[in-house]
Amino acid sequence: MLKLPWIFISSDILKSYIQLQSQLNKPENFPAIFDLYRNKASPRPINKAPYVKFVAPSPNAPSVAIHPDIAEAALAAAIKFNSLPLALQIIESTYSHTSYARYKILKSAIVPITGAVAAPLAAYALASRFALIQTSMDTGHATTVAMMGIMTYISVVGSMGYIAITTSNDQMVRVRWASGLPLWERWVKEEERAAVDRVAQAWGFRNRTRWGDEEGKEWDELREYAGVRGMVLDKVEFMQGME
Known part of the structure; x- marks a missing residue:
């Protein structure tokens, strides 16, 4: 129908x-x-x-x-x-699918991106106010110094937050990102990785000590599927006993 x-x-x-x-x-x-x-x-x-x-x-x-x-x-x-x-x-x-990536960006990233674009204007407005309540230097120089300080703070804190979000791996079980994959791509494709991880857990051994011993055509297909998308199934350094 x-x-x-x-x-x-x-x-x-x-x-x-x-x-x-x-x-x-x-x-x-x-x-x-x-x-x-x-x-x-x-x-x-x-x-x-x-x-x-x-x-x-x-x-x-x-x-x-x-x-x-x-x-x-x-x-x-x-x-x-x-x-x-x-x-x-x-x-x-x-x-x-491309539509899902755009949906995620529109839903989750539009506010931070808008904030980043508006940050210089807000920093200038605050710096101008701060410059008026000090007497140690002229207003123009004080505005410049205050704005540089505010923008430095926003940039450092924002960068640390971005790195923390895009590099977190506590939610990963069997499928992890390959080394060298851009952080932005990791964030956009996180749901895809989680779905592949879920499939790997469903098709693999339940016993954690036997992870990595799976064989067969379907398992090889899953490993190849993950590999061509920048993921690694059972990354050696994260397996039990290999830390």
Whole structure:
């Protein structure tokens, strides 16, 4: 029914579909439905109401990104279905997609970026005020010194916070970032890494002492999938007894 051209797929409809198919244990069509959700034309009103026209959206727009809750439910269904190729396809069509990266930037990074852009103006305004309440130097020089001090503080604290957020690894279990991957890319792709980590834990040994001993075609496929995306499955220096 969702494939019919006059049926509009909203986020709520997509969520209900994923929940229903998960309960029926039929997640095979999830990747195709996600692609359809991003590419299917949506209705737009025209001047002659109540008529509408269908306009194809941009598949990379943040507005058509798969919501994290929906992606998580779909991945859980694929793991329960015990299909590694399906799980990787779901990750590829959700967390790995360009639309999701733009959605995350728009949702989580727009406020810090706006603050960073506005920081010089705010620093200048504060420095100008501080310069008026001192008598040790002329106003222009005091404004310059105060602004440099404020901007230095903001830059140092902001850089430390950025590094702390992008290099944190307490949440990583079996899949970690490869050395040399840019910090910005690590932050943008963290949900993708977490999803691959979740799949690795589901398909690997439960006994931690046996991690790294897994073999087989599917495990090699998972290791290669992680490797080409800047991730390392079972990084040696983080394995038990190798610290």
